[in-house]
Amino acid sequence: MREFINVRATAIMEQIQKMNARTRFILAVIILGLLMTGPFVVTALLIWVSAQPAEQALLVQLVVPHLSLGTMMTLFGFIVGLLVIHQLFRQYVQGLLKMAENLHLMLSANRNFRVTPEGPPEVQLLAQATNDLAQQRDGLMDDVEAQIAAAKSSVEDEKNRLAALMSELAQAVVVCNLDGRILLYNSRARLQFRALAQGSTAGTGGALIGLGRSIFSILERNQIDHALGVVRQRLHKSAAAAIANFITAARGGQLLRVQLVPVWSASTDSRQRQMTGYVLTVENITRSLEQESRRDQVLQSLTDGSRGSLANIRVAVSNLTDYPDMEAEIRERFVGIISDEVLRMSQRLDQTMSEFADSLKTRWPLEDVLGVDIIAAAQRRIEEQLKLSSKTEEVDEVLWLRAESFSLVFSICFLASRLVDHYQIKELRFRLLPFGKLAYLDLIWAGHAMSSETFYTWENDAMQMKKESSPLSLRDVIDRHGGEIWYEREKAAHRAFFRFVLPVASPETMAPGELVDDSGARPEYYDFDLFHFSDQNIDLDRPLADLSYTVFDTETTGLEPAAGDEIIQIGAVRIVNGRLLRHEIFDQLVNPERFVRPEGIRIHGITDDMLRGQPNIDVVLPAFHDFCSETVLLAHNAAFDMRFLQLKEARTGVVFSQPVLDTLLLSGVLHPNQDSHQLDSIATRLGIAIDGRHSGLGDACATGEVFLKMLPLLARMGIVTLRQALAASEKTYFARVKY
Known part of the structure; x- marks a missing residue:
């Protein structure tokens, strides 16, 4: 009998342990009520059954007048006991559950997180012991990670070099x-x-x-x-x-x-x-094919036009040869025909060469080059080939030029050669200064003045220096750079100089949302693990870690979508193969076609002036729909953002039909005993720093990092597929909130 009782008691305790905290609290309250009223009721029933009728009547006379007092005392005792049980549950049961959630955070998502010792002394001692164990574990993990990093360093270096090269x-x-x-x-x-x-x-x-x-x-x-x-x-x-x-x-x-x-x-x-x-x-190859076609047309035009002129010349020459005694007037007419046709051919040839040269100019590559390197290269060639001394003065050593190095250096050497040949200069100086978006490169010498006619001749002659020559003229080189050159005298210093006006190299401008973070050694836009990825649609039974996500956030004119508030910014980033791809983003301001509420500006800082001239929702929403195609949508408090998108379905015809996950609901699943489920609070618990809070892209990136930290915590709870995550989210209290 004793063994039977022990087995039943053990089974009952196991059933109680499987209950959640709320059910166990209700069960404890029921047991308290039974313990307080049960013995009294059973005793009264036994006495009533064993008493005679006269004794029963006497009992009624004695007890009933005092029954209200007994009930009040019993109720008071029950309330006191209820408060004691509630306090014990809050300190021991709920406190330990909260500690267990924090332990899971330390084990899976944020190893730097520590349990705050609070509650009864026993619970505080347990929290302190837990923190000590976590500290020891971190030391062991640091040692293991250091050994793994040393073993993987060579492989990582090769992968980094390959990725950077590509x-x-x-x-x-x-x-x-x-x-x-x-x-x-x-x-x-x-x-x-x-x-x-x-x-x-x-x-x-x-x-x-x-x-x-x-x-x-x-x-x-x-x-x-x-x-x-x-x-x-x-x-x-x-x-x-x-x-x-x-x-x-x-x-x-x-x-x-x-x-x-x-x-x-x-x-x-x-x-x-x-x-x-x-x-x-x-x-x-569109431009190169157009250029090839243009050159073919030019050559075809030259061929067709020359054929008729050559025929006319041939006839005129034949007549002059066959009839040597023809009249002078007729002879003059044939000579005029030959002269006119030769002139037409010459003009046609000049036009063809001009068009062909323009085509060459479009193919001529310009590159970013440091101005001081151009000067150094020119100095070496001048000193080696012309034996001319050269120096520098007022050179901006960090000024970059947009130029073709070889032709520019050859142009400088060509001018130096002409100065030596015609004016026997003894020294050439270089000066390089910025002037807005242009740069002034000066070739300075002391000596005789030169005439404008001489400079014009040098500018248009084919360039030559010693045994080297070029079919290009100095003017060709300057035109191809989109610059200018002129001759100028410094009368007070008895010097003269040629001034090259050249474009300054500027960083390539990028469209909004295309800025790249170069802080990492490896480019983010590659993932060789995707070789093993198979093309599938969004399957609710696929593991969460295998799905692709578009994490997004909206900023709005206000908080009431049904009252006319509009989207003013959409920011989004993609998660693929468990990685947050910060290079693949969507960040676009939206013209709401209404004013932004002042209370909203205080939060996100987006003003009406910033939205003026931006595309409206009819343009932005289809683009965002394309960006997030074939992915699961992910947001924090997604019901708010999705309501704004749903209200635009009739206007834009854009419907977002893919599954939606909400980190607010998932936080409620993972940490039901935590005090706050705001994005800042969750990020703090998980050890995530938020950059650009209350901006669409900044909040989207933070939400993506939060979700990646949640994945191992969800797996620990047995939530591994998209279907399971959606089902668990729907059971939380926050899922009832509507907008």
Whole structure:
């Protein structure tokens, strides 16, 4: 019997342990009530049953007048006991549950987090012991991480060098897996496809290129499939170069030359190697084809025009030869025909050469070069070949020029050579100064003055120095740089100088949202793990870590979407393969076509002046829809942001139908005993610093980092799929909030 009682008691305790804190508190209250009233009621029933009728009547007379007092005393005792139980539950049960949540934070998301010792002395001692254990664990983890980092350093260095090399290539490079998902692209590819963007993405300066996105949104699938077929066919025939080339038209009408090279698996046996993806190098050939066509037209025009002139000359010469005794008037007429046709041919040839030269100028590359390097190169050549001494004065050593180094240095040496030949100068000085967006490069000498006619002749003659010559003139070089040159005298100093006016190199301007953080050694826009990614739609039963997300946030004119408040900014960033891609962002201000409320400006700092001239929601929302296609939407307090998007469905025709996760609800799932679930509080608990708070992009990045820290905590609770996360979110209290 005792064993049976023990088994039943153990089973009951196990059932109680499985209950949540709220259920156990209710059960404790019920037990308290039974303990306070049960013995009294049972005793009264036993006495009543065993008493005679007269005794029962006497009991009624004695007890009933005092029953209200007993009830009040019992109720008072029950309330006191309830308060004691509530305090004990708050300090021990809820306090320990809160401590358990903090322990999970330390174990999974924020190793620097520590439990705050609070509550009864026993709980505080437990919290202190927990912090001591965490400190010891951190020391051990630091040692292990140091050893792992040392072992991985060489591999990481190779990966960093490869990634940096691919990122900085001058050609547009895109690497895809066999499903056409992009797993690497460099800066040139991003800029090139941004320039080719059409439709909604072009309206906000965007382009649908990014990790995990499909290359088929940019290039036609059938052409890439055909190129892959060509590669496989060449491999079957054991061709030396298994590559394929094709030309395709982008949606904007631009012509692209594409080369496809296969990527193989890492098997050492060549017969067992399999194609795992391909590398695309893309070149925009629209301008070069237009130039080729223009040159063909020029040459064709020269050929057709010259044919008729040559025929007329041939006839005139034949007549002059066959009839030597013809009259002087007729002879003069034939000579005039020859002269006119020769003049036309000469003019046509000059025009052709002029147009051909313009075409050459468009192909002439200019590069960013340090001005002091140009001067140093010119000094070396002048001293070596002309034996002329040279010095510098007032040289800005950090001034960059936009120039073609060889032709500019040759022009300087050409002028120095002419000065030596004609005026026997003994020394040449250089001066380089900025002047706004231009730079003044001066060649200074002391000696005789020169005439403007002489300088004009030098400017237009073909350049030559010693045995070196160039078909270009000094004027050609200056024109190709988009600059100017003139001759000037310093009468007070008895000096003269040639002044080159050249463009100053300026950093390449980037569209909003395209700024790059160069703080990391490795470019972020690559992920070789995506080689193993298979193309699937958004499956609710897929693991959360395998899905792609668009984390977004909106700033608005106010907090009442149903009362007419509008979106004024959308910021978004992508999460692919468990990484927050800070280079793949959407950051756009929106003209709300109404005034921003003053209380809103105090929060986000966006004024009406900043919104003037920005695209309205009809342009921005379709672009954002394209940006977040094929991804799960993720936001903090997503119900608020989604309400604004839903109210624009009728106006824009844009519907966001993909699943939506909310870090506010997920925080309620993970930490139901915490006091606050605001983004700042969650970020503090998880050890995340928020940059750009209350800006669309800043809050989106913070939300993305919070979500990545939540993933291991959710997995610990058994929430690993999208379906499970959505179901758990719907059960929280915050899911009832409507806007």
